[in-house]
Amino acid sequence: MLRRKLAGLLMLTALWLTSSAHVGSTLVVQEGMAGPYGLRLLVRPPGVIPGLVEVIVRTTTPGTVPTGVSVRPAYWRFGLKGAPPAEVLTPVPGEAGTFTTQLWIMQSGSYAFHVQATGPAGDGTLVVPVTSVATTASTVPPWLGWLLAALGTFLVFGLISVVGAATRESAIAPGAVPAPTDRRRAQRAMAIAACLIVAMLTGGWKWWNAVDTDYRKQLDKPLAVEGTVTAGDARALTLRITDESWTFIDPKQPGIRKQSGTPLIPDHGKLMHLFLVEAGARGAVAHLHPVRKDLSTFTTPVTGIPAGKYWLFAEVVRESGYTVSMADTVDVPAGASTPNVDGDDAWTASPAAMGAAPAALSGGGTMTISLDRAPTVRGDVTIRARVTNADGSPAALAPWLGMAGHAMVVRTDGQVFMHLHPMGTGSMAAQERLLRREAGDTVNHGEAQPTMAAMPGHDMGTMPGHDISAMQGAPGSAAATGVAATGDVSFPVAFPSAGSYRVFVQVRRVGQAIETAVLDVTVPVPPAN
Secondary structure, three states: OHHHHHHHHHOHHHHHHHOOOEEOEOOEEEEEEEOOEEEEEEEEOOOOOOEEEEEEEEEOOOOOOOOEEEEEEEEOOOHHHHOOOOEEOEEOOOOOOEEEEEEEEOOOEEEEEEEEEEEOOEEEEEEEEEEEOOOOOOOOOHHHHHHHHHHHHHHHHHHHHHHHHHHHHOOOOOOOOOOHHHHHHHHHHHHHHHHHHHHHHHHHHHHHHHHHHHHHHOOOOOOOEEEEEOOEOOOEEEEEEOOOOOEEEOOOOOOOEEEOOOOEEOEOOEOOEEEEEEOOOOOOEEEEOOEEEEOOEEEEEOOOOOOEEEEEEEEEEEOOOOEEEEEEEEEEOOEOOOOOOOOOOEEEOOOEEOOOOOEEOHHHOEEEEEEOOOOOEOOEEEEEEEEEOOOOOEOOEOOEOOEOOEEEEEEOOOOOEEEEEOOEOOOHHHHHHHHHHHOOOOOOOOOOOOOHHHOOOOOOOOOOOEOOOOOOOOOOOHHHHOOEOOOEEEEEEEEOOOEEEEEEEEEEEOOOOEEEEEEEEEEOOOOOO
16 A cells, blocks of 8 residues: 555556546547538447547548648637637548547537538538546556656655755764764654655645545446336336436525436427337347426337347437437336337337348338448447438438437447437537527526527438438428438448447338337457557
């Protein structure tokens, strides 16, 4: 213990220098337009805050490539007025249209990354919401701890001996032999110095432990939640957030609990997105939208899936742009229920699986899911889905929750879950809220937010990841009805770790129910350096 504390104390400065809301993943991948330039932003946040964030920007419009890209992280509370200067990205040799840099993040929380692209076609800015949280604490390797402890001990004894020598010999003539009184004075000085050093080290250890304890308390961890499902033909799921950080008692109104942090805002028109995945990710799946009953309780009917053990994943978005993820395991008993009346819930007892042939959908339709490149740990890829009719023609996709499709990525051990949109891993509601806050619009709070249809650039005809170039027609055309003219939809993503994953893609064809197909993906262990 003494050795570890001494090593930690002596390494304080070095630790800070070297430490430079999906479940199990902090990676951010998002696509969008910065003026005339299509960009994909990959953000790899550090595990320790403060720390260095790795940022990679790829051009998605080969015919319109910027010559310069910069990024400026703005903390949600202060915006660009309190943001540091923009960091200029460096072109990656051998990868045309790809730029990279590293920048410092000094505190945990929600940021708006303002990505500015410049070039011959003009200038443009893409704003990407990024949640940066501390997930780990830096540690000293044992060999380095022993080395630092030994060096520290040497320095302590050296300092005591210097005090003794200075006290013993500073007042005598050069070359004279110290008298017994000089030696006794030196011994007293060394004893006093040793006591002072021990007191300083003890105070330093206590301070270090306090700082370390406070830091570890702030490490990102899942909220404590309890999910329960009632049995019978009125089967319902209740999710209670039991974490003590979720609410607080107002000191001005004793006994009255209020929501901690900033209010929740709807994302795609829903306050919560909840997913049930049969344990092992090899069976039934449901995408539900619970209704909030009180500050900490959400409920939803459960229908269409068989009894069994399920992994529960849920997401809510705060007004700050921070996405809160929750996870639990629930036992779903036998029974049924009437689904929510809005018709936006989706479920299937047996998702259509990709094999040698495309996944078979109802009515003879098919869905083909693929990756645009071999997956690597922490590297961005695109999940592409093509939906066709029975005759092989592209299927018309109807908007579902304001988008042409949704996707879920689950590692088969349940340690990673990501909810994807065609724009990427980020929340569109968070992006829009950060944009409006930067513009000075702070009137609407909580659930009093504009609907998705009212958000500029959020219609299916302008969202990235949709091959809907034909949606530019007269009244009565696909564009006028909000229907995608082709059955293509894509989702940018980065896998945070090696392992076996299941990719679930959900779409709604015109006049059809929401359907789900899956693709199994294996992300290999990266080669040792």
